[in-house]
Amino acid sequence: MTAKIPAVKLSNGFDMPILGLGTWKSSPGVVGQAVRDAIDVGYRHFDCAHCYANEDEVGEGLNAKIKEGAVKREDLFITSKLWNTNHPPEMVIPACKTTLKNLGLEYLDLYLIHWPLGYKDGLERFPTDENGKMIFSDADFVDTWPEMEKLVEMGLVRSIGLSNFNSQQIDRILKIAKIKPVVNQVECHPYLNQKKLMEFCKSKGISITAYSPLGSPDRPWAKPGEPGLLDDKKLKEMASKLGKSVAQLVIRYQVERGNVVIPKSVHKERMAENFNVFDFELGEQGMQYIDSFDCNGRVCAELGAIDHPHYPFHIEF
Ligand SMILES: NC(=O)C1=CN([C@@H]2O[C@H](COP(=O)(O)OP(=O)(O)OC[C@H]3O[C@@H](n4cnc5c(N)ncnc54)[C@H](OP(=O)(O)O)[C@@H]3O)[C@@H](O)[C@H]2O)C=CC1
Numbered sequence: 001m002t003a004k005i006p007a008v009k010l011s012n013g014f015d016m017p018i019l020g021l022g023t024w025k026s027s028p029g030v031v032g033q034a035v036r037d038a039i040d041v042g043y044r045h046f047d048c049a050h051c052y053a054n055e056d057e058v059g060e061g062l063n064a065k066i067k068e069g070a071v072k073r074e075d076l077f078i079t080s081k082l083w084n085t086n087h088p089p090e091m092v093i094p095a096c097k098t099t100l101k102n103l104g105l106e107y108l109d110l111y112l113i114h115w116p117l118g119y120k121d122g123l124e125r126f127p128t129d130e131n132g133k134m135i136f137s138d139a140d141f142v143d144t145w146p147e148m149e150k151l152v153e154m155g156l157v158r159s160i161g162l163s164n165f166n167s168q169q170i171d172r173i174l175k176i177a178k179i180k181p182v183v184n185q186v187e188c189h190p191y192l193n194q195k196k197l198m199e200f201c202k203s204k205g206i207s208i209t210a211y212s213p214l215g216s217p218d219r220p221w222a223k224p225g226e227p228g229l230l231d232d233k234k235l236k237e238m239a240s241k242l243g244k245s246v247a248q249l250v251i252r253y254q255v256e257r258g259n260v261v262i263p264k265s266v267h268k269e270r271m272a273e274n275f276n277v278f279d280f281e282l283g284e285q286g287m288q289y290i291d292s293f294d295c296n297g298r299v300c301a302e303l304g305a306i307d308h309p310h311y312p313f314h315i316e317f
């Protein structure tokens with residue numbers, strides 16, 4: 001029997017486990033076993049997306065564990081995301097149904113608009129022209145949102161939210177929302193601690209999920225040998241004084257801020273290490289020290305869409 005981990009109470013009353021497993025870059029052939037291992041370790045929250053092109057195998061892993069009686073569907077918290085090519089209103093319900101079919105589930109706990117950016121619809125997830133330039137669509141996310149609300153009314157998803165939205169874009173959604181977004185999932189770690197966006201979201205009843213909490217060292221565009229967050233000398237010093245790893249330190253940092261956090265790993269020992277963050281505290285001083293590492297160190301900037309009219313990172317937060 002694994003210990004139950006703490007939950008964040010969402011503004012619509014649902015509980016969301018504060019720690020989940022990321023699945024971006026978890027390859028087909030590997031991710032199914034990773035999901036099974038994660039459930040054995042104690043993970044009950046999985047962060048998925050159509051864009052990750054592995055939802056079918058994530059679903060196989062989840063359903064195998066449900067079938068063997070290790071977990072029940074209602075013990076799990078499953079998030080997925082509407083991809084940028086599916087923003088036109090008539091595409092939202094079919095896109096969610098495709099994700100449910102791939103995952104082999106009847107409902108999602110949370111469905112997010114992955115980015116405020118619409119891309120040309122079609123078969124490619126990253127549609128580009130003959131010069132390699134991303135092809136945008138003129139779909140506006142405020143027209144997408146009412147269809148997200150319909151998914152709740154249809155019982156296909158319990159909660160809806162946003163990802164990679166800035167404060168002005170969130171305000172545009174809030175102006176028209178009948179059902180409010182409960183989460184904004186954004187990059188968040190000591191080099192990009194998102195203090196202002198966190199405070200803004202909190203004031204609107206929106207919880208933060210911290211993605212790339214370890215600095216995403218396996219992102220495809222990382223330069224070979226480039227030192228990252230997990231190599232930070234000062235964080236290493238602090239972690240070793242506490243008898244913890246840097247990964248545990250930066251995951252704990254999010255937990256103490258009340259942010260949901262979704263580190264990715266396909267290795268069972270690392271999943272266990274990342275999960276083992278509930279037996280120590282950083283305290284006010286430790287938290288303030290980690291806050292001081294903030295340096296606008298964004299690693300997931302979706303630079304191919306920097307010219308998009310809804311590109312979210314041209315303003316401070
Ligand atoms: N909404 C959005 O736009 C985005 C959402 N996300 C979500 O957030 C999740 C997490 O972010 P992600 O970018 O994957 O990166 P993370 O910051 O979670 O880092 C993952 C990397 O860290 C390695 N790692 C994991 N645990 C340890 C450890 N204890 N010690 C050393 N290395 C470790 C993993 O390797 P290995 O697997 O080999 O163990 C992998 O290379 C994603 O998987 C996805 O679900 C991410 C980016 C954008």
Ligand SMILES: O=C1CO[C@H](CO)[C@@H](O)[C@@H]1O
Pocket residue numbers: 024049051300302
């Ligand atoms: O979740 C994500 C992972 O990587 C993708 C590729 O750039 C991103 O678009 C996305 O935000």
